Amino acid sequence: MLNGTTAEIKPREALRINPAKTCQPIGAMYAALGINGCMPHSHGSQGCCSYHRSHLTRHFKEPVVATTSSFTEGASVFGGLANMTQALSNIFTIYNPKIVAVHTTCLSEVIGDDIPMMIKKAKEEKIIPDGKYVIHANTPSFVGSHVTGFASMVTGMVKYLAEASGKSEAQLKAEPQLNVIPGYIDPADMRELKRIIKEMGVKTVMFPDTSGVLDLPQDGQYRMFPSGGATIEEIKSSGDSVGTIALGHFASHPAAIELDEKCKVPSALLELPYGLTNTDKFIHALRTHGGVDVPGSIGQERGRLLDAMSDMHQYFHGKRVAIVGDPDHVIALTQFLVELDMKPAYVFTGSSGKHFEQRLTEILGNHAPDAMIKQNVDLFELHQQIKNNPVDLIIGNTYSKYISRVENIPFVRFGFPVLDRMGHRYFPAVGYMGALRLMEKINDALLDHKDRECAEENFELIQ
């Protein structure tokens, strides 16, 4: 397995091998599914839409519906207006969504299709029925990654929908509402954020929200547009909120800043609430800006997490870890690993962005000064680095499992996508309870490995 990978690292400028990222449109499609009654629409060749739907379906094991403009060569030469018009007519007639969220692809971007013009024309021609919405985001695959695609669609929600109603500050503060922009996380995580928010007693609007869309119960019925998702009215009202809590520099902060520019809503730009201190910051922000006290139940969750950390930290302390994934995930998770006294050794993302390296240098500065922090890098290089200087644990998406098997290194699946295990579909990784689950997974991976590999005389009943 992977026997073409050697420890010798030859310079590469052009060849990407085993990427740790994918393209923008899939992120835009995922974000769009977090709007209630929304049909994501891929403006380009139908292969893009097919690949994205397949990939998201494998990660969630849920129906993922989306439409496509189904370009052929003709559309590629003459432009995609006719395809877009016909698509919108079919979508509203047949599927009748409340809103269509268009994202572009390489194809429509290279030929320069003007989506706002197309939407305007379709509105004038009544192809978009009254009371229905069409929004868009530009997401060519030759820019950014699936993470920026997600961010662009969330920003698109703000651009098209958010509005300040002109109520006075006193009116808004009378019944204050906070926005939460949760980032590129799973439906189970969004569900957990809402539970915490409810427990705290804060009135919020969360968008996107894929819980209730991509984690549906089995009740013998299929609903193309289930009850979940942020409603258009909720997203509109985000312009009237007293503040925004945006989780993740790459996936969520751009939309929060857009909302500030558009509706003058200030924001707390936080990291994803993985682990103890990032969850503390989230709770603290909710408490302060929502004007509530932290209930005892939340305090107890925190206490139970901390208790587990004190009980078990000997198994985490000093362990060398390779972490690879999406930048917001990696930044917040690395923070948690530091809290667990682990030693991040390779901290990699396939996406690009200087913030990644700057922020991780801050986090790891004193704790793990030798850690290798890299953006715009791939799994092939991670494997080569591990061959040169091994680690005790790999944390990454499912594609990392090949490295784990070849090098016999314990592995924890984390992030996007997870294609071969079920937990992420039901159990959160955010908040104090999510942190406990992450800890359990790491601990199990390390101790299972020890139990399997250690000499018989060291095989112990109790740990």
Place this chain on the structure above:
Amino acid sequence: MSEETNTTTVTELDPAAVKAEMLKIYPAKTAKKRGKQIILNDPDNPPEIGANTRTVPGIITQRGCTYAGCRGVVMGPIYDLLQITHGPVGCGYYAWQTRRNLVRPPEGTTNYLQYCMNTDMQEDQIVFGGEKKLAQAIREAYAIFKPKAIAILSTCPVGLIGDDVHAVARQMKEELGINVMGFSCEGYKGVSQSAGHHIANNGVFKNIIGLDDKPDEAEFNMNILGEYNIGGDAWEIDTLLRKCGIHVTATLSGDVSYDQVKKCHTVQLNGVMCHRSINYIAEMMEKKFGIPWIKVNFIGAEATAKTLRKIAKFFDSKKLTDRVEEVIAQEMLALRPVREEIKAKHKGKKAALFVGGSRAHHYQDLFRDIGMEIVSAGYEFAHRDDYEGRKVLPTIKVDADSRNIEELHVEADPERFKPSKTPEQIAALEAGGFNFKDYEGMMVEMKKLTLVIDDISHHEMEKLIEIYKPDIIGSGIKDKFVIEKMGVPCKQLHSYDYSGPYAAFGGAINFYREVDRMLTTKVWKFITPPWEKDPQSATPLTHTTKTEAKNETKAWRKPAAADGAEG
């Protein structure tokens, strides 16, 4: 259309009404187009079906793109051919390990299926051209892996910005001294994956087949074309043929090496499994090298036996014929009891199949083996000949989309055209009812008035389930959970839901058991909670003495009444 309210009551017995019900909601233009792709079957005289035509924009379709057909399907499984996707990161990423083409390369060979290599094109290459980056990527790949050959697969932007992958391939071939070949399989090139199959066939034929004239030493030597070793199917077929004494030089493309493809023109016979994806290579090999091809099908026990007999008849050897009969008898001995047991449970149950370019036909044989009925079927990306049979080939109109795909002009090779049969032998076989290069398509084997639906849409699938209530559906990943949310089990026939193999006799047994599992699992019966079934059925509160508990006389100690599972 929408204003003409259709008040017909749809019954299972009236497929014309089902069709009308499916089309009812569509805007007029869409209804007209889709109407041509939904056909009431007549096996004696298959009606014309709209196929291999453009997907209607805005319709939720199963279809993918040309790149997926070329890179994902045909080229992907050649395990030691290093393949570089030229384009932005996504296309290569999605084609990475997502089809289940299992491979067992010999010790020491690098299996490139585990690697996703691409040029990760960025905006400046879109503006200034990506050829330099591609050439550099090839150099780097060669420096790291030292492969025997390299293929370049193009994605949408490549064609639009005018990168010449073929020129880069020629340049790098000269520079590196290995075979480097380009494929212009941009996603927009055709109406589905099908165009990509054709482009891949052309490229393999031009660049690989015929590079090594030394045949494998074998008395009966053939290729299996259009078999992708999903879940190990090709291994089942190979093992079965070996048992009979037949050697397979190459399986295109399943667990196959570059070197095997190079010499696959040295065989006596080509057997075509998936007609849609590979008939082009079969045709071209016949023209250039004189190798006859026949349609084979190893999906289903009866189909497998029929195919083995057909192959034996071709080779015309008593030894082989006897051996084939012996093997069939042995295999059927093991298979029959399983089949009968499962048939007894599921005879008459209904299946529907919407997948691929051959599987929606082949898998009908497996369901028929266990007495199940096919209520509707259709392909995702096939052409009219796959439905109506190759006899309609001369009448298929070549439209603008098909014209984009190069038709190679192939002539008999002056030295290497060596048919394994003389024209007289071929004539004699044909006189005896043997069909060469023939595929009769799906429709002749399906019942009269069964609905045949090409490129089924999401809406049509929903209607079909609502009206026909099939017991099981064979489809793909994008539909699977839509169908299962409705309480109908769905078998993915691209990936087999990570099980299999299903080919040949051993595979058939796996499939029967798999269908049995899906039709008997308790899970669908738990959907209605007990309080909705019978609000009075809660376990009552009762007083229990210690003596009663010890003697286990209380009702709750006795086996409980059915609580949903038996439902």
